[in-house]
Amino acid sequence: MTSTRTDAAGAEGDEVDDLVTELREARERVDELESRVEEVGQSDLERVADAYNGATRLLDRYEDRATDYDDFEGYVEFQEAFVDFVEGLPEDLPAREGFEDADETFQKSRLNEEDFERAREHLSQPREYASLLSSYREARQRRSDAEHAVRSRLRDLESRVDHLERTLALGAADLDAPIEELHEPIEAYDEAVREAFEAFKREASAREVFALIDVIGSFPLVDFREPPxxxxxxxxxxxxxxxxxxxxxxxxxxSASKLDHYVGEPHELKRHVATNRTYLDRLSAEPLTVGWPPPPASKLRYRTREYEAVVRRFAPEGTVAALRDVRRLAADPAWYGDLREAAHAVTELDDEQRSMLERDAVEPALREAGAKRDRLREALDAG
Structure with missing residues (x-):
């Protein structure tokens, strides 16, 4: 097992090395080409590349016809097209003379494959410009891909570091602490308030339920969604x-005909109720529950104070009393905080985390992940 973990860590280290190397080389390639591009100017390179691509399209399109002695029409059509193309090029186009020399090659009564070869040779300078622009664009894309790969791996490592730091924090908790002293009263209240609200929703009119939600709107810590x-x-x-x-x-x-026996304007009921079924179905006491693991002591005090102002409006006294029992848990913040941390640890720690804690493997893994994270950050910042 140790060998397997070592191999995995080594492979991961090689991956980070590869990412950093690729990013450095991609940036160096862009810098190298950028200086050459600046000598000509990117906009001029783009103009030359467009002209070169246009010229080569004409050559490729007409070569067979223009060199076919039986296709005089193709020969004339090509000559006219190429002359028009060259004459239409801007006077200040870099390497324009290459296009003009290529055009001179075709000013003869008959053309053969050697003429097209010579014309392409005359276009060597425009071709170099076009190739430079293409290489520059490819280099920039490579650099972008490399930066994206580093950022993606960096996000993974940052998440890994956060996870390991949280594991260490949870590992400091007392996993044998009597968390049931918190869990039992909180669970009793949460179950009671759910049952009380379901009874209220089942027995009270929809108008009364909506009136309660209106009142709840004045309590910022009770997050009920308002009805449409x-x-x-x-x-x-x-x-x-x-x-x-x-x-x-x-x-x-x-059906509309059956509903007509129970309510006036059955179509209105269907239009407003059926289309909001999801909201009505999901309307529950969840915003009034404490949940598990519980919040910090200060939040518990504030929440339960607001909860009580709402709960007493629809729930029996036993539910309100259960809520007060929960609030009293926060009377001793130190005791409550220790049990709360233990509750989070017991709830959150999975088998892998527990195993790492037992083997004292969390801190080494954290140092390794942190070092890789820092290396990727430095690689990105170096650009």
């Missing part, structure tokens, strides 16, 4: 709003 505007308006103005939400959802499944 048109659904709210329908519930507030229609007689159907006096029905509980489950009944409205049941009605929405009825």
């Amino acid at each position: 505007t048109r659904l709210r308006e329908y519930v507030e103005s229609s007689e159907a709003g006096e029905e509980p939400i489950p009944k409205l959802l049941e009605y929405a499944d009825y």
Whole structure:
């Protein structure tokens, strides 16, 4: 196993070396070509490359016809096309004389393959410019790809470092601490508030439920999603709003003719309720639960204070009492904090993390990942 881990670490190290080397070489290649490009000017290189590509297209297109003695029309068509092409080139085009010399090659009564070869030789300077531009573009793309690969690997390593640092922090917790002293009262309250809200949603009118959500809006730590505007308006103005939400959802499944026996304007109910089924189905007490592992003591105190102002409006006293029991857990921040850290450790640590902690392998892995991360950062910054 040790050999396997060593081999894996070595392979990963080689990968980082390869990425850094590729980035350095790609940047050096761009710098090398950039100085040559600047001597001519990139815009001029682009003009010459466009002209060269246009000329070679004409040569490739007409060579067979222009050198065929039986295709006089092709010969004339090519000569006219090439003359027009060269005459249309800007006077200040770099290496323009190469195009002119190529044109001179074709000013004869008959053409053969050697004429086209000579013409291509005359275009050697424009071809070099076009090749330089192409190489420069390829080098820039290579540099971009190399930088992208380094950034991608860097993100992986940064995530790895964060994960290992979190593992170390969790490993400092007492995994044998009596976390049930937190878990049991929190679980009892969360279950109670869920049941109380489901009963309220099942028995109260939709209008009453929406009125409660309106009140909840004044408590910033209770994150209930407000009902869609048109659904709210329908519930507030229609007689159907006096029905509980489950009944409205049941009605929405009825046919229009059957629904006509239960509510006025059945199409309006379907239009507003059926289209908002997801919102109504998902409406629950989750924003009022504490969750596990629990938040820090200060947040727990603030949240439970706001929770109580809401919960007492729809839940029985037993649920409110359970919430107060939860708030009292935060009365001793040190005790609560230790148990909370233990709860996070027990919940978050997976088998691999536990194994690394048992083998004291986290810190070496963290140092290695951090060194690779720093090397990639330096490679990027060096550009």
